[in-house]
Amino acid sequence: MFRNTFLALLLLLTTSTNLEVVVAQERAESPNVILIMSDDQGGGDYGFMGNDLIRTPHLDTMKDQSGFLSNFYVSPVCAPTRASLMTGRYNYRTRCIDTYIGRAMMAPEEVTVAEVLRDAGYQTGIYGKWHLGDSYPLRAMDQGFQDSLVIRGGGIGQPSDPIGAEGKYTDPILIRNGEEVPLKGYCTDLYFDAAIDFIEETVKTEQPFFTYIATNAPHGPFHDVPDELYQQYQQVDFAPIIIGQVSDKRAKAEQDKLARIAAMITNIDDNVGRLMGELERLGIRDNTIVIYLNDNGPNTRRYVGEMRGKKADVDDGGIRSPLLFHWPARVPADQTSDELCAHIDVMPTILEACGIEPPMENPMDGRSFLPLLTNEDPRWPTRQVIFQAHRGDVPHPYHHFAIHEAPWKLVHPSGFGRERFVGEPKIELYNLNEDPRQQHNLVDERPQVTKRLLAAYHDWFEDVSSTRPDNYAPPRIVIGTEHEPSTVLTRQDWRHIQGTPWAAGSNGLWKLEAREPATYRIELIFRNAPPSASATIRAGEASERVEIETGDPRGHFATMELPAGQFDFQVDVDVDGTVRGPHQVIVSRSLETDSQ
Template sequence: MTFTLDRRTMLAASAASLAAPALARTPVKRPNVLFILADDMGYADLSCYGRRNYETPAIDALAAQGMRLTSGYANSPVCSATRTALMTGRYQYRLPVGLEEPLAFRDMGLPPDEPTLPSQLRKAGYATSLIGKWHLGAAPKFGPRLSGYEHFFGIQGGGADYFTHASGRGHDLWDNETTAGEHGYLTDILAREAIEQLGRHAADSRPFFMSLHFTAPHWPWEGPNDQAESARLAATGEPAAIFHYDGGTMATYAAIMRRLDEKVGEVLAALQQLGLADDTIVVFTSDNGGERFSDNWPFSGRKTELLEGGVRVPLIVRWPGRITAGSESAVPVMSMDWLPTFLGLAGSAPAPERQSDGVDVLPVLLGSSMPVRPLFWRYRHLDQASCRFGDHKYLRINGNEFLFDVVQDPLERGNLKARQPSLFADLKARWTSWNETMLPFDPDSFSHGFHAKDMADRFGVE
């Protein structure tokens, strides 16, 4: 793969060499963090996780250089709820915004006074930036720069056209609080901005935390050569056209994924060229399970479902010199774990008034194990509830209850409820006790998301 830095990035890199000549040569005591989040990516949508009809060589290389986790979990089967947990390090159901599932039509968001991963890292001396998708409330009440990010470039909403950058709210591409008039394919634009921001971070003496939240492979179903489809959607004049339920093909999805992989590769190449790679932890994961064209094998279920396919996600972590290259772990790690993990590496800790529900997973990344802990989920539509504890999982969906061994039976086909009644009762009781500590569902929340009709068809509910 060839890669060249543009003029602005080269100038920033030159400034870095003058302002902080030791940055590229001497590992910093506190690592930088580059957190790359894909949107709606299925567990097996990367070739290093099993995708068969296309390849993702850049992200595969990242896995070969670090650790591939096979029990990576999203906090929710939908977007905003997981992002709430990622930002706060707590179960999303502790905050009203986390009940929206997903955040769509109400004027709600992540409260600016809520301690977040970027705000707490910033207090610890880190430079912070978000490139890409926010989806935790719209300006002026809410926004990335009100919640700890010093710099923001991306979209505020849940999805935007890849070419016009329009969403249901209109044009939705921003440079901080100013509308960005960038032209081109959104994945390309976000990668280019990330590379330029890396140059700015290299010129800063502080360690950095960069969130790079791509919109790919989230709908609309537009590959890098699908300008005609973008124009067709724009011509309808309807905000809902971005969903185009009749759109897309497997070939289109492959094109979206290949371009994402290519641009991740360019960002990682820039990190190397700027002399930052050895001092930077890189995480690659997804906000929830895959959707229409995703491959979630060997799991059943998908986005909006608490079957494993809705919450099990690819998870890759690279930290040169600390994480063993080519290693693998089956220890469950969840979105909310990153806040205590990164704060620990920064020499800090979660805010005393907001203790994290996650745990520091550094021992896992360094090749050790952790005590078994229960992990919990709930999703209002179809009355879904789930608890994983060890190899087993309690699941409730549409009035039916199950006990699965998700290690031996990843497809969740063999219901062990009658065979192991005491274990079933234990996991169910754990979930019930946990749920009593969470906020109740908000009857006015947009809980069904954009997939309610699809799920009703699949599960036979009106």
């Protein structure tokens, strides 16, 4: 009997051990993923891209140890790039078409890479800049990220800043899992701190993780930068990387701005080095994918290699980014590909690397570039990749677009800052293999190529614009749910209707939705202490008048019954006959009161 019991226990232990080995092997085969994207860094702001003035030693080392895509493209501005990065789809399919005033919000029905990985058993975390919606159901925490420490809006120093922390890169107030939290330290350091903490905690669970670190550096404003690095860069002459003529009057200011930008970039690089060291310490570096890219071109006219253009341009300097893909377990060191790839390819690549099927409900436009870096199947078909972005409520055909089909680039650089161009499009065609600076327009010399690519662009525009009925209607903020009982409405997400966007005298309205009628407490917040005024709050057919007393920027309340369904929410503040909007509004529903 003893012998039989011993054999049974031995069999049980052996089976248990074998199961643990199988589970461990399955976990080992699922790589961790870290996606890092800087903001306004620019494709030439790296030592490995030929920049001798801005120091990026850790990224230079990472490049030597990683796969490298040398012909990789992003959108000309940040929110569109982020929408494509998260979904594998052109941003025009996602309702995200601009960077502010309600048009940087992504449709909540889009399926993000975080949602797919979470559902496959990954722990997911985001640290830094989301820029695809600040309120339910548009937040990162509503779109697949289980842990989040983020800024609101498109950057620190914008109207979406939490009250009391306006413009603070150092000691900011950030949003942790939906709640405002004051923190000590420089913002980029804080993002990496939180990401490393998340990784360390997840490693203990033996679950794979997806970590998205999206810095708001080196985006402006530039008043608050790492001081020690700034002092070092003040000694550097940046004249060799400044593009174009700069007057003597502007030269000093431009030098100082670049010293600040360079300090922010080197600070990011230092944090990348710290992160890679932590992966080594934790013993997970070999099977952790680390991807690094920037979101668009540089935020000043500075070095971009053999290209022309900067941020917001559809010329190559505005939409090119190097992409590093570090995965020692699968990708040989210094494996380079010059095939045409783009932001829409990142999600399908991550999913293939993780052995996860893509979502069926929202087909991706991108394709996995993993075979280019693993040498498993290096064949890459000739493809067309298209970029378009401009201001305004809806995209306009032929306005500020570029279509790429190697080696060709067909482009109409009509300007990001205007809602639409006037007159016939002035199309340009370049052979980028022979003319990377876009100096020799071939539109008259190669009419058949021009005609073919124009037709392809037209078909693409029609396709992405018909993704859903009313495709370019802005998403709505949903108020009064258990997910977000108090909603902060900022100028980032309002639909602008008066004055210059974000200026003191401007006004706008928010597109809201409530699932059921309820009583709300509404607080009006002003940028500065207001003079005596009156405010009229309108929510659909309902309205309420509030008297504003001179004094505190906060503490101006009203109680309103808000209807169910979709409605416009607007606040008109009348100051001596001049109407303007508030700085922010907090709309709060007490769910506890409702249930009593």
